Amino acid sequence: xxxxxxxxxxxxxxxxxxxxxxxxxxxxxxxxxxxxxxxxxxxxxxxxxxxxxxxxxxxxxxxxxxxxxxxxxxxxxxxxxxxxxxxxxxxxxxxxxxxxxxxxxxxxxxx
Amino acid sequence: xxxxxxxxxxxxxxxxxxxxxxxxxxxxxxxxxxxxxxxxxxxxxxxxxxxxxxxxxxxxxxxxxxxxxxxxxxxxxxxxxxxxxxxxxxxxxxxxxxxxxxxxxxxxxx
Numbered sequence: 102x103x104x105x106x107x108x109x110x111x112x113x114x115x116x117x118x119x120x121x122x123x124x125x126x127x128x129x130x131x132x133x134x135x136x137x138x139x140x141x142x143x144x145x146x147x148x149x150x151x152x153x154x155x156x157x158x159x160x161x162x163x164x165x166x167x168x169x170x171x172x173x174x175x176x177x178x179x180x181x182x183x184x185x186x187x188x189x190x191x192x193x194x195x196x197x198x199x200x201x202x203x204x205x206x207x208x209x210x211x212x
Numbered sequence: 213x214x215x216x217x218x219x220x221x222x223x224x225x226x227x228x229x230x231x232x233x234x235x236x237x238x239x240x241x242x243x244x245x246x247x248x249x250x251x252x253x254x255x256x257x258x259x260x261x262x263x264x265x266x267x268x269x270x271x272x273x274x275x276x277x278x279x280x281x282x283x284x285x286x287x288x289x290x291x292x293x294x295x296x297x298x299x300x301x302x303x304x305x306x307x308x309x310x311x312x313x314x315x316x317x318x319x320x321x322x
Contacts, residue, residue, distance in 0.1 A: 144314035
């Protein structure tokens with residue numbers, strides 16, 4: 102069966118520090134992968150999606166970037182964090198169905 | 213452009229009362245609609261999708277294309293229904309991404 106992992110679960114970082122959040126999927130091949138940010142009162146905002154290795158699409162201009170170095174690995178990064186980057190980050194995947202499956206999320210606090 | 217609107221951020225009902233979580237959408241085509249739910253300390257998960265036309269945990273949702281709505285309903289709310297509910301839309305274009313509403317937090321009062 103398919104599973105999706107995210108780490109770390111929580112992270113506290115100072116402003117200006119770099120960021121790397123990792124997401125991996127097991128039990129599936131060539132999935133579409135997604136990064137969302139969940140903020141109170143703002144719902145789920147799609148940040149990036151990827152339809153294949155090295156293929157990244159950005160939905161909103163921002164301080165973050167994403168990479169997909171392997172078929173089932175999706176990384177969210179930043180060179181210098183801002184206070185506004187604080188939030189709950191969710192990774193998701195899907196295959197041929199439109200249904201998406203979500204990871205447990207990472208709570209990022211930027212101080 | 214696609215848009216999903218959930219007008220209620222918070223909704224409280226008493227146990228045993230009917231509940232309706234509203235969702236309206238905007239999409240120039242034939243969308244597929246979903247309801248996702250996030251219980252406390254659990255992952256966001258699919259509750260139901262309109263093409264399945266099924267009832268999950270007593271919840272149903274009917275796609276009304278005339279009113280562009282996909283309201284979630286349950287005749288008798290239970291305490292375990294307390295959660296965050298998101299309505300989402302996907303179209304059969306491009307990368308077929310999901311577009312989420314801002315969510316409604318449902319609290320069922322015992």
